Amino acid sequence: MKLTVAIAQIDIALAQPDINQLTVAQYAQKAGEAGVDVLIYPEMWRTGYALEQLVNLADEEGVKTQDLLSQLARQYHINIIGGSVATRQQDAFYNTMFVYDKNGHQVSTYNKLHLFGLMAEEKFISAGRTTNVFTLAGIPSAGAICYDIRFPEWLRTMMAVGPQEILYIVAEWPIQRIAQWQILLQARAIENQAFVIAANRVGHDDDNIFGGRSLIIDPLGHIVGQASDTQEALLIRTIDISQEQAIRGEIPVFNDRRPTLYH
Ligand SMILES: NC(=O)CCC(=O)C(=O)O
Secondary structure, eight states, X not given: OEEEEEEEEOBOOTTOHHHHHHHHHHHHHHHHHTTOSEEEOOTTTTTOSOGGGHHHHSEETTHHHHHHHHHHHHHHTOEXXXXXXXXXXXXXXXXXXXXXXXXXXXXXXXXXXXXXXXGTHHXXXXXXOSOOEEXXXXXXXXXXXXXXXXXXXXXXXXXXXXXXXXXXEXXXXXXXXXXXXXXXXXXXXXXXXXXXXXXXXXXXXXXOBBOOOOEEEOTTXXXXXXXXXXXXXXXXXXXXXXXXXXXXXXXXXXXXXXXXXXX
């Protein structure tokens, strides 16, 4: 089965949701015109890491983001991994991903599980507690957010059910660790024998320069698509999911696991 995926590697205007919503809509239009099946955005695309302004900026119960993503999915007939945005859910703030199918129906939501201390996330944001496993475009998939990729046990928890065939990652990953970003993602692809589709942002905020290099990686760890480290881009590739069946048949990692011995 073939799937055309697109990564919107965008710059994000700090604390400017109106500008960022326009950018996101423009990229959905481009992806729709290109006949893409699945479009993915980066982490915290609505506000960037304006964490000290969450009281004013967080999306109340995620309503504005959900309305926008659902409408874009319907209008352009694309499945959307909605990056993530800052939400307020009851009395707490979260870093939240929403996933929509091409009919505009929500198929998953996820609150980032591992909060990143170097960007002071845990001072402002509460950690999620649930998995993010879903079927999108008919393909069993999982999604995670940025720092989550440093926790292979968490990704395995999600990838082993099924097993899932695509792992979607959304990020705001700084340039100084961009080599680690690439290696970690290639490792996650190889160990889970799955495609990894990973969207990072470019540009900067007051504290960080972000490193782009959004990646599409096959189940053997080969890079099949790579955006630049500095420029906005819509990175589009067609991947062949049946590649996975062959690899999983040859080296049956998921059958060979011994989870009762893992602690
Ligand atoms: N936004 C994040 O979670 C950044 C994670 C990161 O930079 C890392 O090195 O891990």
